Amino acid sequence: MDRLPKWADIVLVPFLSLVLAAAVSAVVILAIGQDPWEALTVMVEGSLMSAYGWGYTLYYTTSFIFTGLAVTVAFHAGLFNIGGEGQAQMGGLGVALCCLFIPWPHWSLALLGAALGGAAFGAAWIAIPAWLQAKRGSHIVITTIMFNYIASSLLIYMLVDVLRPKGEQDPATARFPSVTNLPKLNELPGLDLLFTQEVRANVTLFIALAAAVAVWALLWRTRLGYAIRAFGKSQPAAKYAGIDATRITMIALLLSGALAGLMAVNNVMGEAEKLVGNSASGAGFIGIAVALMGRNHPIGVVLAALLFGFLFQGGAELGLWTKIPIEMRIVVQGLVILFTGALDMMVRMMLTRIFGLFRNPARAQGAA
Amino acid sequence: MAADLVEGRPAAAAPFAIELKGISKAFGPVQANKDINFAVPKGTIHGIIGENGAGKSTLMSILYGFYKADAGQILINGQLTAIPDSQAAIRAGIGMVFQHFKLVQNFSVLENVVLGAEDGALLGPSLRKARAELQRLSREYELDVDPDALIEDLSVGHQQRVEILKALYRQADILILDEPTGVLTPAEADHLFRILHGLKAQGKTIILITHKLREIMEATDHVSVMRRGTMVATVKTAETGPEALAELMVGRKVLLEVEKPPARPGEVVLDLQDLRVKDEHGVERLKGVSLQIRAGEILGIAGVAGNGQSELLAALGGMMKATGTALLNGAPLPLSGRGADGQSRRHAGIAHVPEDRQHYGLILDFTAWENVAFGYADDPKYQANALFLSNEALRADTARKMETFDVRPPDPWLAAKNFSGGNQQKLVVAREFEQNPKLLLVGQPTRGVDIGAIEFIHNQLIALRDAGAAILLVSVELDEIMSLSDRIAVMFDGRIMGTRDPATTDERELGLMMAGMTAKGEAA
Incomplete structure (x- = not known):
């Protein structure tokens, strides 16, 4: 079959998909009687043209890196974890318990402890679906999405009936002790020159980037990662090689849940500094799109997370400064997902045809 | 045999059942078929032989409408015919018996034959018509199959007969069989060839794709040899032999017999x-x-x-x-x-x-060097340290194995799916x-x-x-x-x-x- 050069596959296809998504978004904005150029300007200015905007963009990016990596790890084992949302919410519970009930001497230790707590709760939340998948063959897509609803209900119960301080109306935990508050990017030496005012993005960004490197090393440099990828590509072949299906399914999904749970360090500990209902606010689902667009590679995931961070922040700015409703960002996100994920093959086929026209027939014979 | 009578019949205006002129087909850089010309006289059995990847299947897929040729013409009974899909191929009188049967396991023979060729919304009339027709075909061609038997209860040899019946029911005059004996016992294969000779005697044209030289020698009138996408020769079977055909297929002399010293069994x-x-x-x-x-x-x-x-x-x-x-x-x-x-x-x-x-031995999407670790990833020689695999050691070992075992191309980075079957x-x-x-x-x-x-x-x-x-x-x-x-x-x-x-x-x-x-x- 015709194949694209690698650079075109990795760079050109996503870029063209984005351009198409932007073009259709422009048509939608025109259709509601607004100016697409103005919308783009507002989005870029609000998210990329100021330290403040970048702070928000990177804050969202951090969350999306975690949930994107969560989907990526499961994907390489041939499993589709769409329960990142629930696992991130449960991770939030773990983070909150760690911050509230352990007297930490310093934020760095609290960060470590909360990260472990978030990861453990996220992993625990996927443990039952993972076990059902590994032992009973219950489809992970169905079970994880059901667990999202259970997580949401469980969290509401915990917030309303267990963790809510006496006398408070708000279904939320108490504020975390100030020792657990994480430094924002503007509070870090060196970065304070770039971020001259208080921003939302915090030190968790570096944990997210480290997690991306760790996931890459795990998948492409270790025996376990090799077994995960082999199992994901071909279960019959994995059986032939003696790869334990139950073990790989469990490990991959627990890692996936732990990564989703880690996200809570960013939004619960780093930003809200208390646990509220619906804290993950959709980041678990965005992670699916991020992994899809990032071609399930950690580098791609980081870049795609940045793009979705931009869309999230830019979309919020739209709602603030233009007559375009904030819901427009859902439309734009939807279009981006549609074009980069679902219609990816369409762009690829068009490009393949164009490249085929330019291909040198003499070289074609040599390659055969 | 009755076949002699048919061969004695004077050639009609269009002596060839199928004639291909200048057929070419490329998949990206791979030229699967290059300027193929060949013709099959009516009422003969024509063998097509060639190594894996020589382009036999592509050529037959073009003839059956699965692929569209980049260039060239197809003439059926002397008529220029376009075959954009398999429906068109069936209308042109071409029937195909695939290597892997396309039968519904829990349907009866009759239902399988009718499937896709029903006359109307009601099944009854189609089934009645098909039953009569099946009985006629079975009698005529030694194709004994119980029309009410379920496919899953039939032996592989009988299932294959159902595939042939399906083609004949659709009024195929030209029957293409792709590696038909791969799943048959020698006796079943003999029976199949008797059926094919019977079909030939009735004026049907048969194209037999196989890699078994013996079958070509036993069953065909003419044989075409393909090598790397081109048709290197078409000869009368009677005028060639297995060694000559093998040499045409490979492009060099081949030892068909294995030379081995006697075994010295131990413990x-x-x-x-x-x-x-x-x-x-x-x-x-x-x-x-x-x-x-x-x-x-x-x-x-x-x-x-x-x-x-x-x-x-x-x-x-x-x-x-x-x-x-x-x-x-x-x-x-x-x-x-x-x-x-x-x-x-x-x-x-x-x-x-x-x-x-x-399915089992390789991960097709993995590179050659990743496949060399398959099943042996815990081998100490592939470890860099306690934590990481040594991809360098793996690649070096792969390059060495590729040289020893003459794997072509010797590129450890190539994905397994991009190597030929061999x-x-x-x-x-x-x-x-x-x-x-x-x-x-x-x-x-x-x-x-x-x-x-x-x-x-x-x-x-x-x-x-x-x-x-x-x-x-x-x-x-x-x-x-x-x-x-x-x-x-x-x-x-x-x-x-x-x-x-x-x-x-x-x-x-x-x-x-x-x-x-x-x-x-x-x-x-």
């Missing part, structure tokens, strides 16, 4: 007693298999596909649970539970070239043979492998035997079993029918045993 390596295997539906696939293999000998398992050979390999390779007792060099080999997985088998010194390399097999063979196993399990070592690579793989097998490995060889190619094995065990219905010495048995005796009869002709 018993594998001792199996009463091995039983049930599949996932609880059906017993191995019904008490006992056998022994000694160091330095090849035990060949002959049999029609699906008689338990796959399960035998799977059980020994740690892919299926089994009961019974197995001793490897005198030590018990667990057949279920802990220690009965592929990993433990490898540690015990059992290497396994699986029957289906694409080179994929050489990759698997290189990985498994180089473990210096005590026991080597080999399934269909040369299935879909070109003649040049077959020669190479056979020689490597003999070399490994002479180095003292015990080898269990499973193959549906009787020729391969007969030429490689030091002893031949015949499997039928999950049992060993008997063991024979290749020097004193013949194809007829083995064929009977493969069909479940003892040499005296009684059913077992």
Whole structure:
């Protein structure tokens, strides 16, 4: 079959998909009687043209890196974890318990402890679906999405009936002790020159980037990662090689849940500094799109997370400064997902045809 | 035979049933068919032979409307015909019998024949018409099949007849058969060729795609040889021979016979007693298999596909649970539970070239060097340290294996799916043979492998035997079993029918045993 050069596959296809998504978004904005150029300007200015905007963009990016990596790890084992949302919410519970009930001497230790707590709760939340998948063959897509609803209900119960301080109306935990508050990017030496005012993005960004490197090393440099990828590509072949299906399914999904749970360090500990209902606010689902667009590679995931961070922040700015409703960002996100994920093959086929026209027939014979 | 009468008939205005002119088809950089010209006279059997990847299947797919040719013309009965899809091919009178049957297992023969060719919304009239027509066809062509039998109850040979009936019911005048004997016993294959001759006698034109030189010599009137996308020759079968055809296919002289020194069997390596295997539906696939293999000998398992050979390999390779007792060099080999997985088998010194390399032996999306680690990722020589694999060591080892086993192209970075079938097999063979196993399990070592690579793989097998490995060889190619094995065990219905010495048995005796009869002709 015709194949694209690698650079075109990795760079050109996503870029063209984005351009198409932007073009259709422009048509939608025109259709509601607004100016697409103005919308783009507002989005870029609000998210990329100021330290403040970048702070928000990177804050969202951090969350999306975690949930994107969560989907990526499961994907390489041939499993589709769409329960990142629930696992991130449960991770939030773990983070909150760690911050509230352990007297930490310093934020760095609290960060470590909360990260472990978030990861453990996220992993625990996927443990039952993972076990059902590994032992009973219950489809992970169905079970994880059901667990999202259970997580949401469980969290509401915990917030309303267990963790809510006496006398408070708000279904939320108490504020975390100030020792657990994480430094924002503007509070870090060196970065304070770039971020001259208080921003939302915090030190968790570096944990997210480290997690991306760790996931890459795990998948492409270790025996376990090799077994995960082999199992994901071909279960019959994995059986032939003696790869334990139950073990790989469990490990991959627990890692996936732990990564989703880690996200809570960013939004619960780093930003809200208390646990509220619906804290993950959709980041678990965005992670699916991020992994899809990032071609399930950690580098791609980081870049795609940045793009979705931009869309999230830019979309919020739209709602603030233009007559375009904030819901427009859902439309734009939807279009981006549609074009980069679902219609990816369409762009690829068009490009393949164009490249085929330019291909040198003499070289074609040599390659055969 | 009646065929002589037909050949004596004067040629009509259009003497050729099919004529291809300048057919070309490229998939990206790969030129699958290059300026193919050939013509098939009406009422003849025309063989197409060529190595895997020579372009036979592409050419037939163009003829049946699965692919559109980049250039060229198709003439059916002298008429320029466009074949954009398989419906058009059927309208043009072309019928295709695929290697893998396209039958609905729980439908009756009649329902399968009618499927896709119903006359209206109501099934009744179609079925009545089809029943009458089927009876006529069965009588005329020696195609005895019970129209009310369910497909799943039929033998493979009978299923194939249903495929032929389907084509004839759709009024096919030109019948294309793709590797039709791959799944048949010798007796069933003989019957098939009788049917084909009968069809020819009635004026049908038959195109037979095969890689078996013997079938070409026995059954065809003309034979076309394909090599690397081109049609290198079309000759009268009577005027050629197997050696000449093999040379045309490969482009150089080939040894068709394996040369091997006599075996020097040593200690018993594998001792199996009463091995039983049930599949996932609880059906017993191995019904008490006992056998022994000694160091330095090849035990060949002959049999029609699906008689338990796959399960035998799977059980020994740690892919299926089994009961019974197995001793490897005198030590018990667990057949279920802990220690009965592929990993433990490898540690015990059992290497396994699986029957289906694409499904089991390789991860097609992985690079060659990643596939060399497959099953052996815990080998100390591939570790960089306690944490990480040494990809460099793997790549170096792959490059070396590729050179030793002549894998082409010798590029460790190429994905497994981009190698030809023969080179994929050489990759698997290189990985498994180089473990210096005590026991080597080999399934269909040369299935879909070109003649040049077959020669190479056979020689490597003999070399490994002479180095003292015990080898269990499973193959549906009787020729391969007969030429490689030091002893031949015949499997039928999950049992060993008997063991024979290749020097004193013949194809007829083995064929009977493969069909479940003892040499005296009684059913077992």
